[in-house]
Amino acid sequence: MRSSRTLVRVLAVAATLAVALTGCSSKGGAQNQAGGSGGSGTAAQGKRYTIAMVTHEQAGDTFWDKIRAGAQDAAKNLNVDLKYSNNENGPEQATLVQNAIDSKVDGLAVTLSNADAVIPAAKKAANAGIPVVVFNQGFDQYKQAGAKMYFGSDEDLAGQSIGQRISADNGGKALCVIQAQGSVALETRCAGVKKTFANTENLYVNGADKPAEQASIGAKLQQDKAITHVVTLGAGDALAALNAKTDAGSSAKVVTFDLNPDAAKAIKDGKIGFSVDQQPYVQGYMAVTALWLNLTNGNDMGGGKPVLTGPSFVDSTNIDQILPYTASNKR
Amino acid sequence: MSAPVATQPPRAPQEPPRATRSLTARVLTRPEIGAVAAAIAIFIFFFAVAAPFRTLPAFSTVLYASSTIGIVAVGVALLMIGGEFDLSSGVSVVTSALTAAMVSFQLSLNVWVGVLVSLIVALAIGFLNGYLVVRTGIPSFLITLSTFFMLRGINLGVTKAVTGTVATPNVSELDGFGAAKAVFASDINLGIITIKITVLWWIVFVAIATWLLLRTRVGNWIFASGGNAASARAVGVPVPKVKIGLFMGVAFLAWFYGMHLLFNFSSVQSGLGIGNEFIYIIAAVVGGALLTGGYGSAIGAAVGAFIFGMTTQGIVFAGFDPNWFYTFLGAMLLLAVLVNLYVKQYALTRK
Numbered sequence: 001m002r003s004s005r006t007l008v009r010v011l012a013v014a015a016t017l018a019v020a021l022t023g024c025s026s027k028g029g030a031q032n033q034a035g036g037s038g039g040s041g042t043a044a045q046g047k048r049y050t051i052a053m054v055t056h057e058q059a060g061d062t063f064w065d066k067i068r069a070g071a072q073d074a075a076k077n078l079n080v081d082l083k084y085s086n087n088e089n090g091p092e093q094a095t096l097v098q099n100a101i102d103s104k105v106d107g108l109a110v111t112l113s114n115a116d117a118v119i120p121a122a123k124k125a126a127n128a129g130i131p132v133v134v135f136n137q138g139f140d141q142y143k144q145a146g147a148k149m150y151f152g153s154d155e156d157l158a159g160q161s162i163g164q165r166i167s168a169d170n171g172g173k174a175l176c177v178i179q180a181q182g183s184v185a186l187e188t189r190c191a192g193v194k195k196t197f198a199n200t201e202n203l204y205v206n207g208a209d210k211p212a213e214q215a216s217i218g219a220k221l222q223q224d225k226a227i228t229h230v231v232t233l234g235a236g237d238a239l240a241a242l243n244a245k246t247d248a249g250s251s252a253k254v255v256t257f258d259l260n261p262d263a264a265k266a267i268k269d270g271k272i273g274f275s276v277d278q279q280p281y282v283q284g285y286m287a288v289t290a291l292w293l294n295l296t297n298g299n300d301m302g303g304g305k306p307v308l309t310g311p312s313f314v315d316s317t318n319i320d321q322i323l324p325y326t327a328s329n330k331r
Numbered sequence: 332m333s334a335p336v337a338t339q340p341p342r343a344p345q346e347p348p349r350a351t352r353s354l355t356a357r358v359l360t361r362p363e364i365g366a367v368a369a370a371i372a373i374f375i376f377f378f379a380v381a382a383p384f385r386t387l388p389a390f391s392t393v394l395y396a397s398s399t400i401g402i403v404a405v406g407v408a409l410l411m412i413g414g415e416f417d418l419s420s421g422v423s424v425v426t427s428a429l430t431a432a433m434v435s436f437q438l439s440l441n442v443w444v445g446v447l448v449s450l451i452v453a454l455a456i457g458f459l460n461g462y463l464v465v466r467t468g469i470p471s472f473l474i475t476l477s478t479f480f481m482l483r484g485i486n487l488g489v490t491k492a493v494t495g496t497v498a499t500p501n502v503s504e505l506d507g508f509g510a511a512k513a514v515f516a517s518d519i520n521l522g523i524i525t526i527k528i529t530v531l532w533w534i535v536f537v538a539i540a541t542w543l544l545l546r547t548r549v550g551n552w553i554f555a556s557g558g559n560a561a562s563a564r565a566v567g568v569p570v571p572k573v574k575i576g577l578f579m580g581v582a583f584l585a586w587f588y589g590m591h592l593l594f595n596f597s598s599v600q601s602g603l604g605i606g607n608e609f610i611y612i613i614a615a616v617v618g619g620a621l622l623t624g625g626y627g628s629a630i631g632a633a634v635g636a637f638i639f640g641m642t643t644q645g646i647v648f649a650g651f652d653p654n655w656f657y658t659f660l661g662a663m664l665l666l667a668v669l670v671n672l673y674v675k676q677y678a679l680t681r682k
Contacts, residue, residue, distance in 0.1 A: 059656070084653055090596065090600060091603070095399075095644070098395075099647045100647075102383055116599075117595075181602050183602065184496065184600070187496060187497055204487075
C-alpha cells in the first residue's frame with residue numbers, strides 16, 4: 001500500500017514538473033513565434049531561411065541586448081528564423097557552432113572572442129557550405145574562419161583614437177579599467193590607448209560585481225592622484241567609475257566605450273567626456289542582413305575587407321541627436 | 332508489493348522468494364538509478380520537441396559536450412564519495428593546459444615535454460590540496476577555495492608575464508603536436524557516427540573508476556573514508572593516503588581535460604574554467620553521490636554529465652530563447668534530483 005502511494009506521488013511530481021517544463025519551453029519559444037508572425041506585414045517574400053547566431057555573450061549584458069535587438073529586427077524584416085545561442089567560454093561556444101551545423105542552418109553569424117577555439121568549428125561550417133559571417137570580434141581572424149564578411153569595430157583603432165583624444169586633452173596619466181580578466185579584445189583596446197598615450201596603466205576589476213568594481217577603481221584613484229583620465233571599456237563600468245570618482249574625491253575625467261541610456265545622459269550632463277560607440281545594434285542587424293543577401297542574391301559586402309561599425313564618437317556635439325535612440329535600445 | 336505476494340502461493344510455495352526480489356532491489360538501490368530514469372525522460376523530451384536532436388551528428392555533439400564535463404566529474408565523484416570537495420578542479424584544468432603550452436612554446440620543446448611537466452604540476456596541486464586537508468583538518472571546501480583563487484590569479488598573472496598577452500601562443504607548429512592531438516583531441520569515425528576521442532576516454536575513465544570502487548580494496552577504503560573517517564581509521568583504513576590519492580585523481584583528470592583543451596584548440600585563454608568546478612560537482616550529485624560522502628557511483632557521475640550535456644545542447648537544438656537557458660537547466664536538474672530521490676525512496680520501501 002505504502003509503496004503504491006509513493007508511486008502515485010512520484011507520478012504526481014513528474015506530471016507537475018512536466019506541465020511546468022512545458023510552460024517553460026513555450027515561453028522560450030515565444031521569441032521564434034514573434035519572429036514568424038511579426039514578419040507578416042513588412043516581411044520580405046520568398047523562402048524562409050534559418051540563421052544561427054552564436055556569440056560569446058555573458059548573459060544579461062546591455063551591450064549584447066542591443067546586438068540581439070538588431071539581429072531580431074533584421075530577422076523580422078527579412079522573414080528569417082533566427083536561432084540565437086551563446087556561451088562566454090570559447091570551447092563551449094565552439095560546441096554551439098557544431099550544434100548549428102548539426103541543425104543544418106542556412107547561415108551562420110559568429111563572434112571570434114576566443115578565436116583559436118571557435119575558428120575550427122566555424123571553418124567546418126563554411127566547408128559544409130554554410131555561409132559564415134563574423135561580427136563584433138574577429139577583425140584579424142575572420143578570413144581564417146572561412147568567413148567572407150566581418151562587421152564590427154577595430155578595437156586597436158578605437159583604443160588609439162581614445163589615446164589621441166586624451167593627448168589632445170593634455171592628459172597626465174590614464175587608467176584603463178578592464179572588467180573581465182583574460183579577454184583578448186579588452187586587452188587590445190587598452191593596448192591601443194597605450195599606443196597613442198604612453199602613460200596608461202591597466203586596472204583589472206570584477207565587472208560582474210559592480211560595488212566591488214566601484215571600490216577597486218575608487219581605491220586606485222585614492223592611491224594614485226596623478227590619474228587624469230579613467231578609460232572604461234563598457235557603459236556600465238563608466239557609471240561605476242563615476243561613483244568611484246565621487247567617493248575618492250578625484251577630479252579625473254571619465255571616458256568610455258559603448259553607450260547605454262544612463263551613460264548617454266551622463267555625456268549630456270558633461271559627467272562623461274565622450275564615448276566610443278561600436279554600434280552593437282548595427283553589428284547584429286548587418287550580420288543577419290548580409291547573410292540573407294548572400295543567401296538570396298549571392299552578395300558580399302566590404303570588398304574583401306572588414307566593414308567597420310565603429311569607432312563612432314558620441315560627445316557633447318552630437319549627444320542630442322543620439323539620446324532618443326539609447327532609450328529605444330538601438331544605441 | 333502486494334501483487335507478487337498474491338500470485339506466489341498458488342504457483343510455487345516452496346520457492347524462496349528472495350532471489351528475484353533481491354535482483355530488482357539490487358538494481359533499484361544503485362546510486363545511479365534515479366539519474367538513469369531522469370536521463371531517459373529528458374532524452375525523450377528533447378527527442379520529441381527538437382527535430383535536429385534526432386540525428387546522429389547531433390547525438391555525437393551531445394556526447395562530446397557530456398564528455399567534456401564527465402571526465403573531470405568522474406574524479407570529483409570519487410572524491411565526494413571519499414567525503415571531500417575540490418573547488419579548484421575547474422581552474423586546474425586551465426592551469427594544466429597553460430603550463431603545457433607555455434613550457435613547450437617558450438623553451439621550444441616537443442609538446443610531450445610540456446604535457447609531462449604539466450602532469451607533474453597538476454599532480455603536485457592535487458597532492459598539496461589533499462595534504463593540507465588531511466594535515467590541518469580544515470574542511471576541504473576552504474582549502475580548495477583558497478587553491479581556486481590562487482590558481483585563478485596565477486593563471487592570468489603568469490600567462491601575462493610570460494607571453495605578454497592573456498592567451499597562450501599557438502602550439503600547433505611544435506614537434507609532437509600531431510601525436511598529442513591524436514591522443515587527446517582526435518575524431519574517431521565509427522562508420523555511422525563520428526565521435527570525439529574524449530568520449531572514448533570518458534568511458535575508459537568511468538570503467539576504471541567503477542572497477543576501482545566496486546571490485547578493489549581501495550574502493551572499500553574510499554567508501555569507508557567518506558562514510559565515517561574515524562571508524563575507518565580504527566579498522567585500519569589508511570584514510571589520509573586515500574584522501575590525498577583522491578585529490579590527485581581529480582588533478583589527473585583535470586590535467587587530462589586540460590590537454591584536450593590545449594590540443595583541440597592549439598591555444599588557451601587564461602580566464603577559462605571558472606565555475607566549471609560546480610558543474611562537475613552537480614554532475615556527481617545528480618548521479619546520486621551524497622554531499623556528505625560515503626555514497627555514490629562513477630557511472631552516476633557519467634549519467635549526470637550526460638544529463639547536463641544533453642540539456643545544454645538540447646535547449647539549443649530546440650531553439651528555445653537562451654535568456655531562459657539557466658531557468659530551463661535548473662528545472663531539468665531539479666527534475667533529475669527529484670526523480671532520483673523518489674526512485675530511491677520507492678526502492679527502499681519496496682524492500
